[in-house]
């Protein structure tokens with residue numbers, strides 16, 4: 001079978017042979033009893049990396065975000081976030097369904113909010129209004145094109161939230177990418193949030209897994225809701241071992257993914273009908289507009305599939321490419337050749 005170049009998402013990475021070895025020899029136990037030593041090691045490692053008291057292993061980034069929303073809020077509370085954030089747009093309406101919260105969505109600049117926007121959205125205390133309880137930020141911002149949150153914005157928003165008695169959750173599904181690009185450590189970002197979710201299955205090769213980190217009290221609530229949401233896993237050490245391997249071996253190389261994304265963006269900027277500013281590509285996500293090519297994103301995706309490259313049609317005018325562990329320089333060159341033919 002012909003191997004396809006899969007740029008649809010960084011969720012498609014597969015465990016390497018060395019990662020599989022680490023998984024095969026992982027010590028396991030029943031994690032619902034808290035007895036899986038490998039899960040416990042991963043949780044301690046991630047809590048340490050993020051500078052939080054505790055972290056808890058969960059099956060997905062969606063569950064990590066939604067457990068955080070559930071653990072921070074009461075039904076009827078309002079959550080402030082950016083218009084295109086994942087927790088609002090791409091998690092199946094979970095905030096409303098599982099936590100009974102409502103959302104206040106603010107227009108970001110490539111997904112990034114300014115403290116004054118958040119300040120303007122916080123409700124005064126009045127029986128007519130919902131209680132503004134939680135601010136959710138996303139770093140890097142997926143729909144914003146992998147944009148990195150400036151630490152200034154995050155810290156100012158956190159300080160404002162504290163002064164108004166609000167909580168802050170950071171969706172750090174790609175926090176590792178933000179750190180690789182900015183040089184700001186994961187813990188430096190995490191200090192400006194009450195809770196942080198991180199993923200191991202985006203670009204790092206681990207097959208499954210995310211963690212939520214925060215204070216001991218908060219994680220105790222998350223633990224209870226994890227059981228309620230059906231996310232308690234048993235001998236999950238096999239998965240945790242993949243996560244530990246990923247953190248030990250695949251963080252350093254993320255910069256390569258970012259370089260390859262930039263290279264793709266530069267090549268695409270030379271294709272007729274493609275609108276993209278390569279200067280805006282900060283991490284591993286490349287989003288571009290194909291309106292002027294006269295083709296729809298779906299038509300472009302179909303044509304690229306015919307040439308052995310999978311890409312993601314993002315709405316009516318845009319396409320998303322994501323580089324990751326399983327994409328090489330040669331794959332990038334082949335992809336650009338294919339795009340040249342499609343946009344000829």
Ligand code: TLP
Nearest residue numbers: 009011060061062063086090142171173
């Ligand atoms: N994002 C996926 C899709 O759901 C869009 C992708 O291909 O990019 N937060 C952010 C910022 C994410 O990008 C994602 C996944 C999640 C949370 C959810 O993670 P999972 O897929 O593990 O539930």
